[in-house]
Amino acid sequence: MATSVPNRLPGGKNSTAEKLLVAASELMIERSSIEISLSDIAQKSGANAALVKYHFGNKDGLLLALLARDAATEMSNLEYLLAQPITSTAKLKLHIAGIIRAYHRFPYMNRLIHYLLHETSANSADEVSKFFVAPLLDFHRRLLAEGVSRGEFRPTDPVLFYTSLIGACDHLFFGRHAMSRATGVGPVTDEVCRQYIKHMETLICGGILTQAEEAAAAG
Amino acid sequence: MATSVPNRLPGGKNSTAEKLLVAASELMIERSSIEISLSDIAQKSGANAALVKYHFGNKDGLLLALLARDAATEMSNLEYLLAQPITSTAKLKLHIAGIIRAYHRFPYMNRLIHYLLHETSANSADEVSKFFVAPLLDFHRRLLAEGVSRGEFRPTDPVLFYTSLIGACDHLFFGRHAMSRATGVGPVTDEVCRQYIKHMETLICGGILTQAEEAAAAG
Numbered sequence: 486m487a488t489s490v491p492n493r494l495p496g497g498k499n500s501t502a503e504k505l506l507v508a509a510s511e512l513m514i515e516r517s518s519i520e521i522s523l524s525d526i527a528q529k530s531g532a533n534a535a536l537v538k539y540h541f542g543n544k545d546g547l548l549l550a551l552l553a554r555d556a557a558t559e560m561s562n563l564e565y566l567l568a569q570p571i572t573s574t575a576k577l578k579l580h581i582a583g584i585i586r587a588y589h590r591f592p593y594m595n596r597l598i599h600y601l602l603h604e605t606s607a608n609s610a611d612e613v614s615k616f617f618v619a620p621l622l623d624f625h626r627r628l629l630a631e632g633v634s635r636g637e638f639r640p641t642d643p644v645l646f647y648t649s650l651i652g653a654c655d656h657l658f659f660g661r662h663a664m665s666r667a668t669g670v671g672p673v674t675d676e677v678c679r680q681y682i683k684h685m686e687t688l689i690c691g692g693i694l695t696q697a698e699e700a701a702a703a704g
Numbered sequence: 705m706a707t708s709v710p711n712r713l714p715g716g717k718n719s720t721a722e723k724l725l726v727a728a729s730e731l732m733i734e735r736s737s738i739e740i741s742l743s744d745i746a747q748k749s750g751a752n753a754a755l756v757k758y759h760f761g762n763k764d765g766l767l768l769a770l771l772a773r774d775a776a777t778e779m780s781n782l783e784y785l786l787a788q789p790i791t792s793t794a795k796l797k798l799h800i801a802g803i804i805r806a807y808h809r810f811p812y813m814n815r816l817i818h819y820l821l822h823e824t825s826a827n828s829a830d831e832v833s834k835f836f837v838a839p840l841l842d843f844h845r846r847l848l849a850e851g852v853s854r855g856e857f858r859p860t861d862p863v864l865f866y867t868s869l870i871g872a873c874d875h876l877f878f879g880r881h882a883m884s885r886a887t888g889v890g891p892v893t894d895e896v897c898r899q900y901i902k903h904m905e906t907l908i909c910g911g912i913l914t915q916a917e918e919a920a921a922a923g
Contacts (some may be wrong), residue, residue, distance in 0.1 A: 639913070646903070648900070680864060685868060690911045693796070695858055702910070
């Protein structure tokens, strides 16, 4: 990351750094790929490629800053959600929809997370853990505790819950290519997202068993 | 893949090809990584590196053959499971445990699937879809239909179900590094696997809501 103090505009935003992030984001959406070059980003933003180095250190630094920017928006939504005067169940459903919509709105987010966690420096992976994994896990911990204390949720381990919920949401976007090839399953459209949100809400809240079966299993 | 007819032993197994697969598998387990070189594989197996080319075309061909070998065992278990005289719910629970144990037994399997699907030729991705994704999805389709017809399961879309179940199981192994960094969560031990199997069985079958909440939501 840049060690120099960025040149800030009155609005508090650094306009060149912002432009570079916007350009990178738009390029990744246009190409459905995170394979973009520094010179592509520079050309699209109208800035000099050397400014990427000045503001972000290198391309991975820029990608990390972009992910941090998108994640920050999502994480502040979580705090807002937790404070709402609604049931824990309603919060959980809104959260499930929120994760799936965020992945859909930033189609590169999921790829960036995997790339920064597994294929770059340990430092990048630590950063992703810090601004993405840790706050999300902390939110799950608090939401589950609240739901259990209100008698809405069964006692559930937050780490295991995080793993299953994030894994399931992530896989709609990460695993879809493989399914298209195997089975003629189409791409992730708005309609597929809506269906998956409904599927996940139903599955996470009530499971797959019919009520009669569940009562029999419990009885 | 090799176009020449492999030199087979009386038992029907090609001993050099087998040795190379075993060596690659052992190396990946020892190193907890799929980053192994052709010369490492050759050295460990005692075979000449040129034989990898002869039998598998190249290293990706060898990795694909290894994944196919491991997947074939798992897929034949699915057919056996479906034919058992037990409830659909019992089959589903055994299947969940089976997926998690297979990923745990072959710790490189999950990484190999991601690597072959996303970072190699379209041909490798097609192969992985054909011998891994398609048969697993087909199994889910049949198990769900059976469970619904017996009144055990709610009607559930098999593609969405596949996505959520495989994504959740996969993430225990794919996402764990990030969680360790963020939160001090430990590695995936036998005990963690057992806990996750129990968590997933409970979540997929009955969801997170208490019975009272679920009855209220349905009523």
